[in-house]
Amino acid sequence: MSTKQKRYFLTEEEIPTQWYNIQADMVNKPLPPINPATKEALKPEDLFPIFAEELARQELDQEHAWVDIPEEVRDMYKYYRSTPLVRAYGLEEALGTPAHIYFKNESVSPVGSHKLNSALAQAYYCKQQGVTNVTTETGAGQWGAALSYAARVFGLEAAVYQVKISYEQKPYRRSIMQTYGAQVTASPSMSTRAGKDILTKDPMNQGSLGTAISEAIELAVNTPNCKYTLGSVLSHVTLHQTIIGLEAEKQMQKTGEYPDIVIGCFGGGSNFGGISFPFMRHNILEGKQTRFIAAEPASCPKLTRGVFQYDFGDVAGYTPLLPMYTLGHNFMPANIHAGGLRYHGAGVIVSQLLKDKLMEAVDIKQLESFEAGVLFAKAEGIIPAPESSHAIAATIKEALKCKETGEEKVILFNLSGHGLIDMAAYDQYFAGNLTNYEVSDEDVRKNIAELEKVI
Amino acid sequence: MSTKQKRYFLTEEEIPTQWYNIQADMVNKPLPPINPATKEALKPEDLFPIFAEELARQELDQEHAWVDIPEEVRDMYKYYRSTPLVRAYGLEEALGTPAHIYFKNESVSPVGSHKLNSALAQAYYCKQQGVTNVTTETGAGQWGAALSYAARVFGLEAAVYQVKISYEQKPYRRSIMQTYGAQVTASPSMSTRAGKDILTKDPMNQGSLGTAISEAIELAVNTPNCKYTLGSVLSHVTLHQTIIGLEAEKQMQKTGEYPDIVIGCFGGGSNFGGISFPFMRHNILEGKQTRFIAAEPASCPKLTRGVFQYDFGDVAGYTPLLPMYTLGHNFMPANIHAGGLRYHGAGVIVSQLLKDKLMEAVDIKQLESFEAGVLFAKAEGIIPAPESSHAIAATIKEALKCKETGEEKVILFNLSGHGLIDMAAYDQYFAGNLTNYEVSDEDVRKNIAELEKVI
Numbered sequence: 001m002s003t004k005q006k007r008y009f010l011t012e013e014e015i016p017t018q019w020y021n022i023q024a025d026m027v028n029k030p031l032p033p034i035n036p037a038t039k040e041a042l043k044p045e046d047l048f049p050i051f052a053e054e055l056a057r058q059e060l061d062q063e064h065a066w067v068d069i070p071e072e073v074r075d076m077y078k079y080y081r082s083t084p085l086v087r088a089y090g091l092e093e094a095l096g097t098p099a100h101i102y103f104k105n106e107s108v109s110p111v112g113s114h115k116l117n118s119a120l121a122q123a124y125y126c127k128q129q130g131v132t133n134v135t136t137e138t139g140a141g142q143w144g145a146a147l148s149y150a151a152r153v154f155g156l157e158a159a160v161y162q163v164k165i166s167y168e169q170k171p172y173r174r175s176i177m178q179t180y181g182a183q184v185t186a187s188p189s190m191s192t193r194a195g196k197d198i199l200t201k202d203p204m205n206q207g208s209l210g211t212a213i214s215e216a217i218e219l220a221v222n223t224p225n226c227k228y229t230l231g232s233v234l235s236h237v238t239l240h241q242t243i244i245g246l247e248a249e250k251q252m253q254k255t256g257e258y259p260d261i262v263i264g265c266f267g268g269g270s271n272f273g274g275i276s277f278p279f280m281r282h283n284i285l286e287g288k289q290t291r292f293i294a295a296e297p298a299s300c301p302k303l304t305r306g307v308f309q310y311d312f313g314d315v316a317g318y319t320p321l322l323p324m325y326t327l328g329h330n331f332m333p334a335n336i337h338a339g340g341l342r343y344h345g346a347g348v349i350v351s352q353l354l355k356d357k358l359m360e361a362v363d364i365k366q367l368e369s370f371e372a373g374v375l376f377a378k379a380e381g382i383i384p385a386p387e388s389s390h391a392i393a394a395t396i397k398e399a400l401k402c403k404e405t406g407e408e409k410v411i412l413f414n415l416s417g418h419g420l421i422d423m424a425a426y427d428q429y430f431a432g433n434l435t436n437y438e439v440s441d442e443d444v445r446k447n448i449a450e451l452e453k454v455i
Numbered sequence: 456m457s458t459k460q461k462r463y464f465l466t467e468e469e470i471p472t473q474w475y476n477i478q479a480d481m482v483n484k485p486l487p488p489i490n491p492a493t494k495e496a497l498k499p500e501d502l503f504p505i506f507a508e509e510l511a512r513q514e515l516d517q518e519h520a521w522v523d524i525p526e527e528v529r530d531m532y533k534y535y536r537s538t539p540l541v542r543a544y545g546l547e548e549a550l551g552t553p554a555h556i557y558f559k560n561e562s563v564s565p566v567g568s569h570k571l572n573s574a575l576a577q578a579y580y581c582k583q584q585g586v587t588n589v590t591t592e593t594g595a596g597q598w599g600a601a602l603s604y605a606a607r608v609f610g611l612e613a614a615v616y617q618v619k620i621s622y623e624q625k626p627y628r629r630s631i632m633q634t635y636g637a638q639v640t641a642s643p644s645m646s647t648r649a650g651k652d653i654l655t656k657d658p659m660n661q662g663s664l665g666t667a668i669s670e671a672i673e674l675a676v677n678t679p680n681c682k683y684t685l686g687s688v689l690s691h692v693t694l695h696q697t698i699i700g701l702e703a704e705k706q707m708q709k710t711g712e713y714p715d716i717v718i719g720c721f722g723g724g725s726n727f728g729g730i731s732f733p734f735m736r737h738n739i740l741e742g743k744q745t746r747f748i749a750a751e752p753a754s755c756p757k758l759t760r761g762v763f764q765y766d767f768g769d770v771a772g773y774t775p776l777l778p779m780y781t782l783g784h785n786f787m788p789a790n791i792h793a794g795g796l797r798y799h800g801a802g803v804i805v806s807q808l809l810k811d812k813l814m815e816a817v818d819i820k821q822l823e824s825f826e827a828g829v830l831f832a833k834a835e836g837i838i839p840a841p842e843s844s845h846a847i848a849a850t851i852k853e854a855l856k857c858k859e860t861g862e863e864k865v866i867l868f869n870l871s872g873h874g875l876i877d878m879a880a881y882d883q884y885f886a887g888n889l890t891n892y893e894v895s896d897e898d899v900r901k902n903i904a905e906l907e908k909v910i
Contacts, residue, residue, distance in 0.1 A: 172878035
């Protein structure tokens, strides 16, 4: 560790009061989500049965670049924001790189990750509309913990479907959700038709985010006064997460530097979009040349090996069809510990941006991610979530390139969450029990081939 | 939870640059520690074989009220300090009390507790003296994690003896220590004479802080260039922890209020002393009437049911004799989940203050502590460490008294750490598997009777 560690904060007055909607500034707008029944472009009203109305409107809004953050949400943001922007001198020294590395530390939120930024917003809009119950899915449990917390804040009942493999690997995230008063069910479960269909075919099914989403949606549409909420992928979730990048932008000004590279780990895209989009706006509007790198797990490589095509967001096909980079909604990701990244597709905004080469993607193997996580813990004193370690690994790659070339590039990455609930995974890593879970070309082809039937 | 939540911080310039040594201001100074061999009052030199010299001097310093914090330690403090002072509107609303409740949130440190405040100082002074290896004991693992982190910062090798019951109950704190590069051994172990003596008599012995201290001291004195470090009890540890209360004092000024009651949980006294002594100084010097309440576990009641007498700080009798409230150094505390509070004695300063009625003590049963912890998590969104929940329980008692009387008292407590590594304990609580572990009068009498032989 370095005693030169330096943190940058914003004053309460400097904390942004609006989220940034990059759709308004994109030259090529994302293609519209499609109603699978009518094959027509989705209207906000089509989403009202599932989502709070304001969230449905935000989802499809391609006009307004700036969206006011409701005062009630800002009040709750103040409880943990601004989050620190940290100059990672320790990591720089450990790598011997001339690069200047910064990270935005979202792990300081009361639930330990960035997920709360959108959970508070979604719970607020539900409450405002008179909703009493919310459902959701969660992988590693970061989103579920955040939604449980946010539901508690706004007096809603929360029901969470947690991917079974994570429910078993990370029992303490379940305990956290329960401490906040949420009901937690391992998915696939026998409580929904979607879950039953899977379990009757495959009783040992370990679950996936796609399956848990199906279950949560099914519960929401069958429960009075209940709405579904989602932790990533969708555009309104990413919108809320732009608070990360908007703060980081102001904090970078205080450092006197501007990022050459911005990096985020990638599950559905909300954390990556959250840190990236406010900076990408300057690429789009002012011709800045910052590079944006999404770090996805090599075992779930939708950005680096998937196809850009309309697909369902869930396994059962309850969602609208989304134009996305996808491995096919039946792709069953390996049981990596970065449960939050085990999702077959990418959000529609990010997918369009990748197609248009406004961003890049890199795949990180599980062992490489843990190696990076341990190096970071020793260098900076914070144990990262396995998801965030993917961003760290990508950062290390770039920083080592700078070491070769001697370039003093400025690299900013998002530390999306801490790994204190993931210590069992670290134990497994130290014991040499983790593997890389390679995905064969055949696996990728097979699921993508099935997509032809979708639309 | 309340959307009125409010946090108070200090600017970097406002962070205190000195620790406060209450011994200088006490009218009745603590009695001196005694060398068990010579029966003479201890001099700093007597402690040099065990502790870094500067720490030994701090231990016995009754003259200087203010001690400069070394710049290298302040640099590391800046990485997480100031910690927030929070007005607990959510807890107030949940209790319906007119009291104004504040808490100092030490859980935001990178290792999740206040322990880092002293670990950094101890590791620094060791490094400065050319020490290469440090040993220590830990209960729940908060101190061990902090020392492992601090050793990493200053380039020292750390060996930690963790109380066996905690090593098994809380495996993930062990993983955290290992991630920072420390060597962790369950205590009692066969690696020391002290451990062997216990295990040969009682192979199923679950350990205690007193035993782990013996092992760590033994390793330190038998290892070249190695010093022992301690997480609580001793006066120099409490000195370092006064950064908590000194910050809180300045932060309370920003609220426009001054505490009527200050509360801390109590294991050896450093967290309690850390939050209390800077305020107690105004009682001593200016006649303020603030009450100070130490919240100890009912299963380890040295303050409420122990005796004030010279006793050893450890089971094997390796330490000097300390004038303390004690249950006898052979007292084996029950296996409560608040592992950090399982210690038979109280520090010499706190013991003198209690004897002189400058502070009070209250005992909290295990179930009451968890009930308080869950209420706090639901009201404030932060899951507290089981140790800290004792302070919360004591705060709730006082806040409910205010509800009866209608008094708007200002209560400040220290949230010494978060409970994210203690979720297994919460699970046990929710499952109804926890008990209160009452201590019989006979148990207390028996161990105290043995003390007659000590001096």
